[in-house]
Amino acid sequence: MSHSLQHEPAQGVTPTLRLRPDTGKPNVRLRKQSDGAYRRHPDEIKEDCLSQPSEQIKLDISVADYRVVSKRDSEDTVQRMRESMKDIPRSKRAAEVKCEIIQIIVMPQLVDMRYLQTATDDVIERAVEAHFVYSSIYLIPGLSLAASMCAAFHRDWSWNARGVYYRHYYSPHWITGDHTLWIPTIDHDMFDHPQERPRRERAQRLLRHALDNKRWTKSEYAWEADAWSDVFGQIRDDPALAADKRECYMNMAEVYPVSATLTGKSEMAKRIPDASIGLATFHPQHYQNAIASYELDSERLQALTLHRKTSLISDPRLGESDLVYPFLVYEAKGWSGDPRDARLQACAAGATYLDMLDALARHPGPSGKVEGAYQFAGSRSAQVFALTSFGSHWHIMVGYRRPRLKREHAGHPGMSKTVYLYQRVWSGLISDERKAWELLSLIDQIHEWGVTTFRDYVIRHLRSWHKFGRMVWKGDAERMRAVLGKDAATSGQFIIFSLPSWADGFGTDFKAELRQKSGRLMLKRLIDEQAGEPSITCVQGSCRARGYKCFSPEDFVRHCSSVHDNHSGESGRSVVKEVFDQAASDMKETLQELRANCYEIGPEADTSCAEQAWTMVHDNTCIESPTRYN
Template sequence: MGIYSDHGPSGLSNSERSKIRSADEKYVRRRPRAESEDIMVADFEISPTADVIKSPNMKGTRGFEPSIGPEVDKYYAKTLHIDFEKYYPQKATKDFVQDIAQTSQGIYYYDSFQEDRIPEDRKLFVPSIEGVNWDSCEENSRRERARMVERHMINNETFNKSEFAWEADAWADIFGFLRDDNQLVIDKHEYNLLLDKVGTNNWRLTGVSTFNKRIPDATFGLSTYVPAECQDHYTPCDYRHCPYRFPNWNSALRRDKLERLAFHPKCGLLADPKWGESDMALPFMVYEAKGWSGDYREARRQACLAAKTYLDMLDHLSRVPSTAGPSSEFQTATSQDNQVFAITSYGAHWHLLVAFKKPRGEDYYAKSEGLSPSVYIFQKIWSGRVINERSAWELLCLIDQIHKYATTRFRNYVIQHLQTWHLHCKKHFLSEWKSRYSVHWSRKGKRTIVVDELTLPMWRQHFGNDAMKKLQAKAKATLVKVMEKDTSSERDREYENSRKRQKLQEEVELSQFYNKLVVRDFYPPVGDEKGKGKGKGKADWHWR
């Protein structure tokens, strides 16, 4: 079977079954011969999901509420994982071109969650509503939020509102707590990626990559800080931007440090999905929304592509820094325990996915040429139509668990691995930045740096001339700051050494002065016969 679906042929009429069998026979009769003996012709079978399930027309739907959710779920799961060692007729795959292309690029979506898909040496966090008591008084506040979600969802459906209304309510009602957490950043944030092209005949990677810019409906990452925000909160400042509002800041997330990691040719670590920026660090979740006029499967594809990019960033972070190029060694035994969440919505219908990255194994045709070296496994955790209090409560319960995960385990993971990169960068930053001014720091700081001569990481080659000039300017500013700081530190060290030498000299002179004094006679003060009074004494001091 070439098509994988969790939905069987139950519920089909006899005419529909007959239509499927006739289509199957038609494809078998008309299938072309294999171009070579090494390629086997697939015993292709048509699944009901490929021929019967259509995109639900939500605008024309009236009543039949119990059937809307299952129909949306079926269409969302309509995908094709082909066997790359077999041949498929072009007509049979025309409806799955984008899904097959993503499979070649390593993206695999499963409409159910199974633990056996996770490698034994991996530990993932999977939110769940099991063990959460719906009737508990502790859930009163969350249930109140759920009722608000319910009202807004029904209102949007009733008045057929645009995609903007759905997104606005999602930001306020679903993601509101994450938005209010200063440790996190939620934004309509651009990400950059190199997208491998896939051949339409053999579904293999062509070896050509294109530079792409994408903007998801919402990206969730860690907050970054400027140095001024990292000072003691008792320092006088503008209250609206007071560092006291950022009590959980960490120096590993300082923007100037992240820029050094990004621009240095021996590091090239990108913490922000928008290359060369530092407004966000290492996303952990992405959200894509589609209105009723859009293709819900496209929301899944877009979310998976963004999550794939974020998984690559986390994978780079988890490796041991090396001046010789990318390293295959993880920093710790748990460094590979990274993951990304993907959320999609189609009107009031939501899907929550969890994804992880692993090397392509034999079960994913590792021996076949022209495929990505890694695979990205996406599994559905939860889905539902959020038009009642219970389903809204379930979604909020899962989102709140992800919120806690992001501010604890995930944030600690990122900070721990960034510290290793910062130490590496601090050790090699000035000494390994190759330019025609590769001289001693004291001389280098006195000369003007020519921006064109700075060597940047390999990722910079995908930018145009205008963008390259901006990157060079930012790299120059970063280098100048480091040199100025290094010069200032050297001056501070020289000043401290001078103070120490001066203090030592004063101590020597004072010691010599006291050595010239000798006590000849000394009479301590005495009192009267009764021991009272200060009395008088005599002390004679003589120069030696």
């Protein structure tokens, strides 16, 4: 016989809900730990981790020497503990000596699908996620740790020093107040909706290929090829976007072999992500197309990249302008690969793309000067998406750029000033149709965001850069005519230009190629622009924005009278004529001086002489045409 412990309330009696009184104390104590990828909120971070470590690693120590020092320190610590417990009886040692486990750090093993083929999806996902994160704590600069730990986590910590951080759990609390991120979402109720039938058919095809690749343990190429067709197929078909396996040049900061902090040196590194997706560019013959944009003209963007005063990089393949401002990067690994490598490679490329967007978002100005202010209130809110796949296990991350904060050891020697923070938006194993549908749903949302919000963001910020670019290229064309004469475009001579600052780390052949591209752009402007003659440019009233060039004193007086209703008397005409004659005289003297120092500027001329001639023209304000007269 069983007895029930529940009592039925008497009829007519209403049960009363009794709550325990509020004690005013939280029932759950927040456990604080060192900052790392698994922290969900800034309040979980231990404050003492932000202070300067008492034991510092010598920066110039080698890995072998550090192993010896670490082993010796460990032995000394054990010896001191034994000495301190020598006088304590064994029966009392447990009560006298208190040990506390501060934190347990697990070093995940590489996922081997040979042993996980028959495992459940949950087991596979946990194993992949653990190795994807790998280092559960971030770099604490200068902290002396075991040699084995420094060796195991050196790669992850070196990217922390360069500013790249990964958060395994997305939270708006990690986003600073001056940023706004757009995040794709999944509406699970839509899975059975009739309008989702096309996407579910795509999901079934993606699942079929994923299971086939897993069954036959295919190489990384098979996974990558299926991603291009099954996941990114609609993006490739969009004429407003460009997708390619495109090389990416990044300025890679060097780190110390043990401490993983920055040495202060850097070198140019070339990486090739498996996919980069950005905006498509156009040529004049495309302007009849409704999606073509004058701001995304390929030649105009290349001109901004190659000029020394703008140096605005828009294409990760430096010097080109076919795939500009990528907003999505993808890295694929087969089951025999390393998911952590995919994350680090994707985040590194994404950091380069964020730097490109940050430069675009600022007011244009001479390259190499102090960074300009942001153009608009929302200019800081640039973001990119980093995607990785390890076999059929996918990750989607969103990343943005900001200054380093105190909790990230801002101001500490050997740490970058900028942080590229990535948060996981979604991850899953493509083992059923629903998971495949979720992935495609998120990708389609990112696709729509890229051709609308992101594209509008780029076009809006490019307008001021194109205006500045027209000004500096026009000035160079006029200076070239001042040196080479009116027929500079057909003279067969040229002036060697200074290259943009980003080209300093490249070799001679690459620089020569950049000069050829820059020369072709200059030749076109020499043909299009007016001949270089002494002139006066009106910048009054409606002429202030673009300027109106006048090639004689009479023309200038006539223009002021008809356009600005400014009728100059005899004294005004004489002042204009005096300014014009002085500009012509100064130009003539400077040309004579240039020809005396450099008889010919052309293919046979001495390079140093040509650069000297260019410097003289560039720095001599008396021949800067047009002469400003207000």
